[in-house]
Amino acid sequence: MNKKTLSTFILLQACVCLLVLPGNAMVTQPSETCFLIPRSQTNAPGQNSITTPVGLHNPLQTHHESPYFTYFTHTPSLQSQASKGTNEGNDWSNSGGNAQRNGQSETTGPLSADLLWSGAKSSIISWLPVTEGNRLFVIRQAGWPGSVNDSPVIAMDLSTGAMLWEQHIPYHTNDWTTWIAGVKNGHVYASRSGNGASVDDNLYCLDSETGEILWVSMDLIDAGPYDGVVFAPDGDPVIASFTDIWRINAEDGQTVWHSARVGSVSGSCGGAIYEDAFYIADVTGGGHIIVRYDLTTGQELYASPVMPGFTLQNTPMVGPDGTIYLSRTQNNPAVDYFYAFTDTGTSFIEKWHHACAWTTFSEFAVAPDGDVYCILPGPRIGKIDSNGSVTAESELIGNPEYTYLSPHFAVDADGTVYFSNGGFSDGKLTVFTNDLISLWNVSVPNINIGGPVLGDEGTLLVCGTGTTMHAYRTPKPSINISVASDKTKITATVTNIGERNATNLSWIITVSGGIFGRVNVSTTGMIPVLAVTETVHVTTERLIIGLGRITITVCVTCDEGVSETKDASGHIFLFFLFGVH
Known part of the structure; x- marks a missing residue:
C-alpha cells in the first residue's frame, strides 16, 4: 500500500470513528405530518337535500334578486378553508369575542393608553370590528338607512391601520345596512338583513385576504348586528334571530339545519356555543328561559326554569366551565337579575341570581379566575364568584338618574378588564384591573357596539363615529437574529429592534444533521437585559464534530412574551464549519 492510499484509508477510518463518538450520538425524534382533510359533504342533517330534522320547519327562500343566485360562486382554496396560521385565542371572531361570547382573550392587552394608530374611513354609526391574525x-x-354602496366591508391592517380592501354587499330594494357577522378560518361573513328581523337577505362569505365573494347562502336570514353570530368548531356560522336559528355550512353556504324559536325582543336574540350545545334565551309564560339545542342536528332539547319578567334585550354567554349566564333585565328592580345556570346534560339547575342594573344589547365577560362581570345597581361593574357573592365593585360608571347602559366587555389573559358603556355623547372606554380599580379611560363618542376588541399581539381596538378608530398596543421588544460561523463555532447575532427592552432573554442554539444524523449539539444561555437597539453575539461552546450537511436553529424568548426563531444550514468536515447561511 503506497503512502497516498494509506493516508486516504486512515482519514476514512478517522471520519467513521468521529461519527460514532458518544458526544455526537444520534437523537431520533418522531416525524409529524399534518394533512388538511376537507369536511365531508354527506350525511349532515338538512345538507344538500335539505332534509329537515324532526320537529324543525323548512328552510326559507333564496333572495331572487341576488346576482349571486348560484350557491357556490367560487371554490375556496384549502388555505382559505384553514385557519391560515392564526392563533384563535388571539382573535376576536364575533360579538363577545368567541363562541361562548364570554369576552375572554388569550392575549395580553395594554395597561396604559399606548396609542398604536388612530383614524379610519368616516362612519355615521359605530359598528363591531372583528379580527383574525393581523x-x-x-x-x-x-x-342611512340603506342604499347602494352605503356601508362597505372594510379590511385593515391591525398593526398599521392601513386599509387593505373594501367590498360592497349587493343592495336590494328595502335592504338594511350591511353588518359583519364575524370572521373565521379566512372567511368574513356579512349580510344586509336585520332591522329588528324585518329584513331578509342572504349571508355573504368573503375571502379575508382579498374581499372576494366566495359564496352566498342558500337561504335568507333576518338576524342583525345586535343579535350577533357564533361559530361551531368547524367554522360553521350559527345564527340566532327573533324566531329562527340557522347553521350554515362554512364551505358552500348551504343550510346544515334550521330551527324555530321565540325570542323576546327582535334584534337582540343571539346565542352562544359550548361543546355540543347551542344556547339561546326565549320568551315563555311568565318570563324567559334558557333553551339548549343540539349543535349538530338543531334539535331543541330542554329548557331552564322560568326567570320572571316581561322583556329581554340581552343574549346568554357561557363560562369556560360551562356555566350559562344571562342578564335578564327590563328596567324593573323587582325582576332585574343576573342568572347563572348549570347544564347537567338533561336539565338546567339554577346556581344563583343576583340583583343587577338594566342593560340592553350587552356583551358581558368572565375573568380568568372564573368570576363573572356584570352591571350592579348604581350603576357599577360587579365581579361575582361561583357562589353568587360580589367580590369586587367598580366606581360609578354612569349617572344614577340615567340608568340606561349597553355594556361591552373584553378581558385579557392577565385579567385586565376593558369596558365600554355603549354610550352616545358620553361614550367611553375604561380599563380596570382584575379587581375593578380604574387604570385609564378615553372618550369615544357614539361607541355603540364598536368595541372593546382584543386582537393579535394584545391590540385593543375601539371604534366611534366620524373617523374615530383607535388601536392601542403595549410596546414590545422585537428580536432580529442572524447566523454565521467562525470556522469551528456557530455564532448568532441577536439585536433588539423593538420599542422596549427585552428582559431575561433566553436563547438556545441547536446544531443537528451530518451523515447518519450523528451531529446533535445545543448551547443555551440567558441575557438579563437586551436594551433597545442593543446587539449581542452568542456562540456554541463545545467542539462540533461530524461530516456532511447540518441544520442550525436559534431560538430566543423573553419575559415580554416575544419569541423569535432563525433557521440556517451549512456543512461540516471533521470540526471545520463552512457555507453557513
Whole structure:
C-alpha cells in the first residue's frame, strides 16, 4: 500500500470513528405530518337535500334578486378553508369575542393608553370590528338607512391601520345596512338583513385576504348586528334571530339545519356555543328561559326554569366551565337579575341570581379566575364568584338618574378588564384591573357596539363615529437574529429592534444533521437585559464534530412574551464549519 492510499484509508477510518463518538450520538425524534382533510359533504342533517330534522320547519327562500343566485360562486382554496396560521385565542371572531361570547382573550392587552394608530374611513354609526391574525374587519357606514354602496366591508391592517380592501354587499330594494357577522378560518361573513328581523337577505362569505365573494347562502336570514353570530368548531356560522336559528355550512353556504324559536325582543336574540350545545334565551309564560339545542342536528332539547319578567334585550354567554349566564333585565328592580345556570346534560339547575342594573344589547365577560362581570345597581361593574357573592365593585360608571347602559366587555389573559358603556355623547372606554380599580379611560363618542376588541399581539381596538378608530398596543421588544460561523463555532447575532427592552432573554442554539444524523449539539444561555437597539453575539461552546450537511436553529424568548426563531444550514468536515447561511 503506497503512502497516498494509506493516508486516504486512515482519514476514512478517522471520519467513521468521529461519527460514532458518544458526544455526537444520534437523537431520533418522531416525524409529524399534518394533512388538511376537507369536511365531508354527506350525511349532515338538512345538507344538500335539505332534509329537515324532526320537529324543525323548512328552510326559507333564496333572495331572487341576488346576482349571486348560484350557491357556490367560487371554490375556496384549502388555505382559505384553514385557519391560515392564526392563533384563535388571539382573535376576536364575533360579538363577545368567541363562541361562548364570554369576552375572554388569550392575549395580553395594554395597561396604559399606548396609542398604536388612530383614524379610519368616516362612519355615521359605530359598528363591531372583528379580527383574525393581523387583519381587522368592520363596517364604516356612509349613509342611512340603506342604499347602494352605503356601508362597505372594510379590511385593515391591525398593526398599521392601513386599509387593505373594501367590498360592497349587493343592495336590494328595502335592504338594511350591511353588518359583519364575524370572521373565521379566512372567511368574513356579512349580510344586509336585520332591522329588528324585518329584513331578509342572504349571508355573504368573503375571502379575508382579498374581499372576494366566495359564496352566498342558500337561504335568507333576518338576524342583525345586535343579535350577533357564533361559530361551531368547524367554522360553521350559527345564527340566532327573533324566531329562527340557522347553521350554515362554512364551505358552500348551504343550510346544515334550521330551527324555530321565540325570542323576546327582535334584534337582540343571539346565542352562544359550548361543546355540543347551542344556547339561546326565549320568551315563555311568565318570563324567559334558557333553551339548549343540539349543535349538530338543531334539535331543541330542554329548557331552564322560568326567570320572571316581561322583556329581554340581552343574549346568554357561557363560562369556560360551562356555566350559562344571562342578564335578564327590563328596567324593573323587582325582576332585574343576573342568572347563572348549570347544564347537567338533561336539565338546567339554577346556581344563583343576583340583583343587577338594566342593560340592553350587552356583551358581558368572565375573568380568568372564573368570576363573572356584570352591571350592579348604581350603576357599577360587579365581579361575582361561583357562589353568587360580589367580590369586587367598580366606581360609578354612569349617572344614577340615567340608568340606561349597553355594556361591552373584553378581558385579557392577565385579567385586565376593558369596558365600554355603549354610550352616545358620553361614550367611553375604561380599563380596570382584575379587581375593578380604574387604570385609564378615553372618550369615544357614539361607541355603540364598536368595541372593546382584543386582537393579535394584545391590540385593543375601539371604534366611534366620524373617523374615530383607535388601536392601542403595549410596546414590545422585537428580536432580529442572524447566523454565521467562525470556522469551528456557530455564532448568532441577536439585536433588539423593538420599542422596549427585552428582559431575561433566553436563547438556545441547536446544531443537528451530518451523515447518519450523528451531529446533535445545543448551547443555551440567558441575557438579563437586551436594551433597545442593543446587539449581542452568542456562540456554541463545545467542539462540533461530524461530516456532511447540518441544520442550525436559534431560538430566543423573553419575559415580554416575544419569541423569535432563525433557521440556517451549512456543512461540516471533521470540526471545520463552512457555507453557513
